[in-house]
Amino acid sequence: xxxxxxxxxxxxxxxxxxxxxxxxxxxxxxxxxxxxxxxxxxxxxxxxxxxxxxxxxxxxxxxxxxxxxxxxxxxxxxxxxxxxxxxxxxxxxxxxxxxxxxxxxxxxxxxxxxxxxxxxxxxxxxxxxxxxx
Amino acid sequence: xxxxxxxxxxxxxxxxxxxxxxxxxxxxxxxxxxxxxxxxxxxxxxxxxxxxxxxxxxxxxxxxxxxxxxxxxxxxxxxxxxxxxxxxxxxxxxxxxxxxxxxxxxxxxxxxxxxxxxxxxxxxxxxxxxxxx
Numbered sequence: 001x002x003x004x005x006x007x008x009x010x011x012x013x014x015x016x017x018x019x020x021x022x023x024x025x026x027x028x029x030x031x032x033x034x035x036x037x038x039x040x041x042x043x044x045x046x047x048x049x050x051x052x053x054x055x056x057x058x059x060x061x062x063x064x065x066x067x068x069x070x071x072x073x074x075x076x077x078x079x080x081x082x083x084x085x086x087x088x089x090x091x092x093x094x095x096x097x098x099x100x101x102x103x104x105x106x107x108x109x110x111x112x113x114x115x116x117x118x119x120x121x122x123x124x125x126x127x128x129x130x131x132x133x
Numbered sequence: 134x135x136x137x138x139x140x141x142x143x144x145x146x147x148x149x150x151x152x153x154x155x156x157x158x159x160x161x162x163x164x165x166x167x168x169x170x171x172x173x174x175x176x177x178x179x180x181x182x183x184x185x186x187x188x189x190x191x192x193x194x195x196x197x198x199x200x201x202x203x204x205x206x207x208x209x210x211x212x213x214x215x216x217x218x219x220x221x222x223x224x225x226x227x228x229x230x231x232x233x234x235x236x237x238x239x240x241x242x243x244x245x246x247x248x249x250x251x252x253x254x255x256x257x258x259x260x261x262x263x264x265x266x
Contacts, residue, residue: 050222065219073205085198085201089182121169124167127182130182
């Protein structure tokens, strides 16, 4: 990068990150679809919002945020805010264990839909357990 | 209900609630589909788990839990746990307003998918707003 000014050097370093395979696959491609914009538009937006340090850390934060999002989504789709929170007929620990197990299965390749289907049957079992007490 | 014993009377009162149109439409039909069981099985489960007072209150709690669930689901599907929580590039108040607006639209008849689609475009706008600062 000899002969380049600092702005140009910075841009090259930013581009190296953002054009990487993992970034494109996990962030740029899905997000530009959701935002109905081109990959270029989204990359420019990310260059403008984030400094180099944040860009470097971003992929890691994305993965952990995905887990948190998935946890919240399962909580909603399994109606656990109702069964655990409002009705208190499912033990919070049982609910947590179930969600963690499903997240692990999704990360191992199971589709969200299949995990949800399985999770719903397990919620039914947890409710039936309640009758025995 | 003259001539019935107390258990039988209770059962009639429980059935009146659970066989109501709103209960069947909002709770029994969707949940029995999710749990892959018959309506009868689910009704029996609910009779066993909940006393009469809880059954009477249940439909109301279901509606408010639906709102909370939808809020969590939108948070996840709009990746707000990332943009708001981790990256802090969207103002929490803006995110909250957006989610509340979408929930209202869903309650007014818009499909979750359409609301999500619209919400994603608004998240993109909120990100672009960030560049101006």
